[in-house]
Amino acid sequence: MKIKVKWALLTMIFTIATVLTGCEPLLVLDPKGPQAKTQADDIMLSIWLMSGIVIVVLAILVFVLIKYRASKQSDDYEPPHIEGSLLVEAICIGIPVIIVIFLSFVSVKSNYEVEATPAGYEDTKPLIVYASSSNWKWHFSYPEEDIETVNYLYIPAGRAIEFKLYSYGPITSFWIPQLGGQKYAMADMVTTLHLAADNPGELQGRNANFSGAGFAKNTFEVTAMSPTEFDEWVEEVHETAEPLTEEKFDELLEPGHLGRSTYTGTHLEFSPAPEHDHGSTESDSSHTKVESDHENHESSNSDEESDHANH
Amino acid sequence: MDFFDRFAVPHPSFLIYASMVGIGLTMLAIVLGITYFKKWGYLWREWITTVDHKRIGIMYLLVALLMLFRGGVDAVMMRYQLSMPDNTFLDSQHYNEVFTTHGIVMILFMAMPFITFFFNYLIPLQIGARDVAFPRLNALSFWLFFMGMGLFNISFIVGGSPDAGWTSYFPLANNEFSPSVGTNYYMIAIQIAGLGTMISGINFITTILKMRAPGMKLMKMPMFTWSAFIANVIVVFAFPVLTVLLAMGTMDRLFGTNFFTTDNGGMDMLWANLFWVWGHPEVYILILPAFGLYSEIIATFARRNLYGYKSMVASMVVISVFSFLVWTHHFFTMGQGAFTNSIFSITTMAIAIPTGVKIFNWLFTLWKGKIVFTTPMLYSMLFIPLFTLGGVTGVMLAMSAADYQYHNTMFLVAHFHNVIIPGVVYAMIAGLTFYWPKMFGFMLNERIGKWTAWLMSVGFVLAFIPMYITGLDGQARRMYTYSESTGFSMLNMVSFIGAGIMAISFALLVYNIYYSIRYASRDIGNDPWDARSLEWATHTPVPEYNFAITPQVASTQAFWDAKKNGHELFKGKIEKIHMPNNSGWPFILGCIFFVFGFAMVFSIWPLAIVTLIGILGCLVYRSFEKDHGRYISVEEIEETEAKLRGAKK
Known part of the structure; x- marks a missing residue:
C-alpha cells in the first residue's frame, strides 16, 4: 500500500515538475507586460508558500500514520483520552493567521497595482x-x-x-x-x-x-x-x-x-x-449627443425585441 | 400538432435518441418487474408512504447513486470530447448542455441528497431520538426533492436541457440567448427541489435542538450531528435567497419582468450576486457534514477521542458565518474595483484558518492513536493530503489580482473538483462504507473497497492535476473544443484517462455492493467497527423505533463510555412508544408539484392553474386532517427486541 502512495505522489510531482519546467513556459507564467508580471509573481509566490503548507501537512500525516498504526503497537495499548491543548490550538491558528496576513498584504497591494495605470508607464498618455x-x-x-x-x-x-x-x-x-x-x-x-x-x-x-x-x-x-x-x-x-x-x-x-x-x-x-459617469462635466456636449443617439438605439432595440416576441 | 412541437428536443443527436430508448426500456422493465413480482402494494405501504427517517434516508441514497451515475456519464463525455483537439464527438450545443447538467446534477441532485441521506439516517440515531421532529414533513421534503430531480432529468428528452451553465448567468440565460425551454427546467425543477431542502433544513434544526437524549447537551453531541446542525442553519439562511432568485428568474423568462435584463432598469449582475450569495454557502452545506463524517471515522479508527472537540465546533461556526461574506470572490473580475476586491480577498483567505484548524485536529487525533486501516479510514487518509491541496489552491484563487488570471480557466475547475471530490465525494463513499453494516446488516468487502479508494485517487490525480496546468496555460473552462496549436491536447488526454480510471473505480464500488450482497457474512453484530457513538448502540437492522429505551448520555461518545467505562446507557424499563402514521399525502403533493412544474416549463397555463389549486387543496386538507399517530405496545417491542437479540448472536 505504501508503494502505491509513493507512486501516486511521484506521478503528481513528476507531472507538475515536467510541465512547469517544460520546454514551453505556461502562458500566464510568461508575462509580456507589467500587469501580467505582477500577477505571475503573486502566483509563483503563493505556489511556493502553499507547497510548503502541503508538505508540512503531508509530513505530519505520514509520520503519525507510520508511528501510530495498530500493527506497530502492542495489543493491550489503549490510546489515551486527550481533550486538546490551548497552546497547540493557538499555534495551529497563529501560523495560518500570519500566513493569511502576509498574503492579504500582497493581495491588496497587487489589487491596487492591477487596477491602475501599469507600473512604469504612468507618464505615458494611455x-x-x-x-x-x-x-x-x-x-x-x-x-x-x-x-x-x-x-x-x-x-x-x-x-x-x-x-x-x-x-x-x-x-x-x-x-x-x-x-x-x-x-x-x-x-x-x-x-x-x-x-x-x-x-x-x-x-x-x-x-x-x-x-x-x-x-x-x-x-x-x-x-x-x-x-x-x-x-x-x-x-x-x-x-x-x-x-x-x-x-x-x-x-x-x-x-x-x-x-x-x-x-x-x-x-x-x-x-x-x-x-x-454622470458625475463628470468635461464631456457634457458629447453627452447630449450620446443620449439622443442612445434613444434611437433603444427604439431600434425594442423593434428587435418585438421581432423576437413574434417568433 | 403545434402543441406537441414544443416537446421536441431542439438539438437531437444519436446519443439523445439512444438514451430515450434506454430510459423508456428501463422504465418499462421496472414497471413490468414490480407488477410481475406483485410488489406494488409493498412499495406503496413500505416506501412511498413511509415517514420513517431511515427509509426516507435510503430513498435519498438511491437517488444520489443514480444521479452520481448520470453526472458521471456527463463527466466522461466531456473529458472524451476534450481529450483530442477538434474532436467532433459532441457539438457545441450538446457540450454546453452536458456541462450545465453535470454541474447541477452533481451539486444539487447527487451531493445534496447524499448528505441528506446521512442527515436522515444518522441524526435521530446519533441523538437517541425515535424519528425527526416532523416526520411527515420529512417525507414531503423527499418527494419534493424527488419530483424536482425527476423534472430536471426529463429535460434532455422532452424539450431540451438547460445550456447556460450551472450558474445560469443572465442575460445569457434569458429568452433572447437561451430560447429553448431548458432554462425553464432549471428555474422550476431546482425551485421544487430547493423547497424540499429548505423544509428539511428546518426539520433537522428542530430535531437536533428539541429531541436529544437526556444528558446530551449541545457540547456533548457527536461531531457529525454538530456539522449537520450548522449545515442546516446555513440551509435555512441561504436557500431562501435561491428561492427568491429562481422566482425572479422564472418571472423574467415567463412573464417578461425585467429583474435581470440589461435595459429597462434590469441588472444582470444582480443574478450573479444573488446566485453566489446562495451558491457559496451551498458549498459549505456540502463540506461541513463531510467534515463531520471524517471526524467520526477518524476518531473510530484511530481508537481515540476526537482531538480539540471545542475548536472543531468553533471552527464550523466561524466557517458558517464567513460563508456568507465571501460571495464576491466568484467574480472578482466584474469590475467592482480594488477596494471591494481587497475586502473579499481577505475574508476568503480567512476561511482557510478555521479549515486549517480542522485539518490539524484530525492529524492530532491520529497522534498517540492505534490506527486501523479500514476502507473508510483509507478514504479519510487520502482525503487529508488531497483536500489540503484543494484548500491551498483556494487560497491562491482568493488573491484577487492573481484571480484575474485564474478566473474562468481550468485552474478554477481543477480547484473546485479538488475540494469537492476528496472533500465531499470521498466522505460520502467512506460514510456509506462505514454505515453500510448498520443499514443492511452486512459489510462491504474490504479488499475491493480499498482497491476502489486507490483507483479513485489515482484517477482523481490524473484527471484534475493536469487542469491546473492547462488553466495556467490559458485553457478557458466550458470550451467545447480547442485547436491543436494551443498545446492543450496531451494534458487533456491524461485527464480523460484519469476520468476513465475514476469511472472504473465507481464501477468497482457497484461490483462491491453486488459481491457483498452475495458473499458477505450476515453475522456481524451491532458494532462491527468498534465505534463510539449512539447509532451503534442499537440493533442491526435498526428497529423502526430506533431505541427500545431512550439512552442516557454523559459525554461526546456515549457508546464508547458504555463499552469501556461502564456507563449505563439504557436505564428503566420498556414503555409503549408513540410513532407517526404513514401517509400518502406527501407523495401525492409531490406528484401535483411535478405536473405543476411541467406545466410551468412549457407555459401550459390551464394545467398550471389547475395544479396550483390542487397544491393549495392539499395544504388545506393537511391543515384540517386529524392524525394522532399510533402506539407500539410493550409486548410488541419486547417481541422485536428478543428477535433482534437472537439475530445478533
Missing part, C-alpha cells in the same frame, strides 16, 4: 480602446484614431492601454493572458482594464466567460508593435479601409463568427458605450 463583444466577436474601437477593427487588436508597445469593456449580449470576459488578467464586459455598464505590452510581439486573446454556442472560438489576435509602426498602421487604415456605417455595424452584430475586418470611424458615434 491609448484608449473600446473593446466590445457581440456573439461571438470582438469589436475594437479607437476613438482618438477614429478607426475600428473586428477580431484583431493592434497596440503600441511601451505605452499604457486603457480598455473600456462592454458587451452587446451575454457577459463576456476580455482576456489577454500574457498582458494581464481578464475583466468582464457587460451590456449595461463599462468596465476598465489597464494593460501594457513591454515589447512588440504576437499574442493571443479571448473571451474567457461562457457566452453560448460560439464561445469556444470567440478569440482574437493581438499584435504589439512599435509606436511608429502603430501610427503608420493607423494612417494606412485611414487610406484604405471603408467607413463603418450603422447598417454595416448591425450586420456585424448578427450572431456568428467573422474573420478580421477594418473600418474607419467607430460605432461609438451611433451606438455609444453604456457609460454612466
Whole structure:
C-alpha cells in the first residue's frame, strides 16, 4: 500500500515538475507586460508558500500514520483520552493567521497595482480602446484614431492601454493572458482594464466567460508593435479601409463568427458605450449627443425585441 | 400538432435518441418487474408512504447513486470530447448542455441528497431520538426533492436541457440567448427541489435542538450531528435567497419582468450576486457534514477521542458565518474595483484558518492513536493530503489580482473538483462504507473497497492535476473544443484517462455492493467497527423505533463510555412508544408539484392553474386532517427486541 502512495505522489510531482519546467513556459507564467508580471509573481509566490503548507501537512500525516498504526503497537495499548491543548490550538491558528496576513498584504497591494495605470508607464498618455463583444466577436474601437477593427487588436508597445469593456449580449470576459488578467464586459455598464505590452510581439486573446454556442472560438489576435509602426498602421487604415456605417455595424452584430475586418470611424458615434459617469462635466456636449443617439438605439432595440416576441 | 412541437428536443443527436430508448426500456422493465413480482402494494405501504427517517434516508441514497451515475456519464463525455483537439464527438450545443447538467446534477441532485441521506439516517440515531421532529414533513421534503430531480432529468428528452451553465448567468440565460425551454427546467425543477431542502433544513434544526437524549447537551453531541446542525442553519439562511432568485428568474423568462435584463432598469449582475450569495454557502452545506463524517471515522479508527472537540465546533461556526461574506470572490473580475476586491480577498483567505484548524485536529487525533486501516479510514487518509491541496489552491484563487488570471480557466475547475471530490465525494463513499453494516446488516468487502479508494485517487490525480496546468496555460473552462496549436491536447488526454480510471473505480464500488450482497457474512453484530457513538448502540437492522429505551448520555461518545467505562446507557424499563402514521399525502403533493412544474416549463397555463389549486387543496386538507399517530405496545417491542437479540448472536 505504501508503494502505491509513493507512486501516486511521484506521478503528481513528476507531472507538475515536467510541465512547469517544460520546454514551453505556461502562458500566464510568461508575462509580456507589467500587469501580467505582477500577477505571475503573486502566483509563483503563493505556489511556493502553499507547497510548503502541503508538505508540512503531508509530513505530519505520514509520520503519525507510520508511528501510530495498530500493527506497530502492542495489543493491550489503549490510546489515551486527550481533550486538546490551548497552546497547540493557538499555534495551529497563529501560523495560518500570519500566513493569511502576509498574503492579504500582497493581495491588496497587487489589487491596487492591477487596477491602475501599469507600473512604469504612468507618464505615458494611455491609448484608449473600446473593446466590445457581440456573439461571438470582438469589436475594437479607437476613438482618438477614429478607426475600428473586428477580431484583431493592434497596440503600441511601451505605452499604457486603457480598455473600456462592454458587451452587446451575454457577459463576456476580455482576456489577454500574457498582458494581464481578464475583466468582464457587460451590456449595461463599462468596465476598465489597464494593460501594457513591454515589447512588440504576437499574442493571443479571448473571451474567457461562457457566452453560448460560439464561445469556444470567440478569440482574437493581438499584435504589439512599435509606436511608429502603430501610427503608420493607423494612417494606412485611414487610406484604405471603408467607413463603418450603422447598417454595416448591425450586420456585424448578427450572431456568428467573422474573420478580421477594418473600418474607419467607430460605432461609438451611433451606438455609444453604456457609460454612466454622470458625475463628470468635461464631456457634457458629447453627452447630449450620446443620449439622443442612445434613444434611437433603444427604439431600434425594442423593434428587435418585438421581432423576437413574434417568433 | 403545434402543441406537441414544443416537446421536441431542439438539438437531437444519436446519443439523445439512444438514451430515450434506454430510459423508456428501463422504465418499462421496472414497471413490468414490480407488477410481475406483485410488489406494488409493498412499495406503496413500505416506501412511498413511509415517514420513517431511515427509509426516507435510503430513498435519498438511491437517488444520489443514480444521479452520481448520470453526472458521471456527463463527466466522461466531456473529458472524451476534450481529450483530442477538434474532436467532433459532441457539438457545441450538446457540450454546453452536458456541462450545465453535470454541474447541477452533481451539486444539487447527487451531493445534496447524499448528505441528506446521512442527515436522515444518522441524526435521530446519533441523538437517541425515535424519528425527526416532523416526520411527515420529512417525507414531503423527499418527494419534493424527488419530483424536482425527476423534472430536471426529463429535460434532455422532452424539450431540451438547460445550456447556460450551472450558474445560469443572465442575460445569457434569458429568452433572447437561451430560447429553448431548458432554462425553464432549471428555474422550476431546482425551485421544487430547493423547497424540499429548505423544509428539511428546518426539520433537522428542530430535531437536533428539541429531541436529544437526556444528558446530551449541545457540547456533548457527536461531531457529525454538530456539522449537520450548522449545515442546516446555513440551509435555512441561504436557500431562501435561491428561492427568491429562481422566482425572479422564472418571472423574467415567463412573464417578461425585467429583474435581470440589461435595459429597462434590469441588472444582470444582480443574478450573479444573488446566485453566489446562495451558491457559496451551498458549498459549505456540502463540506461541513463531510467534515463531520471524517471526524467520526477518524476518531473510530484511530481508537481515540476526537482531538480539540471545542475548536472543531468553533471552527464550523466561524466557517458558517464567513460563508456568507465571501460571495464576491466568484467574480472578482466584474469590475467592482480594488477596494471591494481587497475586502473579499481577505475574508476568503480567512476561511482557510478555521479549515486549517480542522485539518490539524484530525492529524492530532491520529497522534498517540492505534490506527486501523479500514476502507473508510483509507478514504479519510487520502482525503487529508488531497483536500489540503484543494484548500491551498483556494487560497491562491482568493488573491484577487492573481484571480484575474485564474478566473474562468481550468485552474478554477481543477480547484473546485479538488475540494469537492476528496472533500465531499470521498466522505460520502467512506460514510456509506462505514454505515453500510448498520443499514443492511452486512459489510462491504474490504479488499475491493480499498482497491476502489486507490483507483479513485489515482484517477482523481490524473484527471484534475493536469487542469491546473492547462488553466495556467490559458485553457478557458466550458470550451467545447480547442485547436491543436494551443498545446492543450496531451494534458487533456491524461485527464480523460484519469476520468476513465475514476469511472472504473465507481464501477468497482457497484461490483462491491453486488459481491457483498452475495458473499458477505450476515453475522456481524451491532458494532462491527468498534465505534463510539449512539447509532451503534442499537440493533442491526435498526428497529423502526430506533431505541427500545431512550439512552442516557454523559459525554461526546456515549457508546464508547458504555463499552469501556461502564456507563449505563439504557436505564428503566420498556414503555409503549408513540410513532407517526404513514401517509400518502406527501407523495401525492409531490406528484401535483411535478405536473405543476411541467406545466410551468412549457407555459401550459390551464394545467398550471389547475395544479396550483390542487397544491393549495392539499395544504388545506393537511391543515384540517386529524392524525394522532399510533402506539407500539410493550409486548410488541419486547417481541422485536428478543428477535433482534437472537439475530445478533
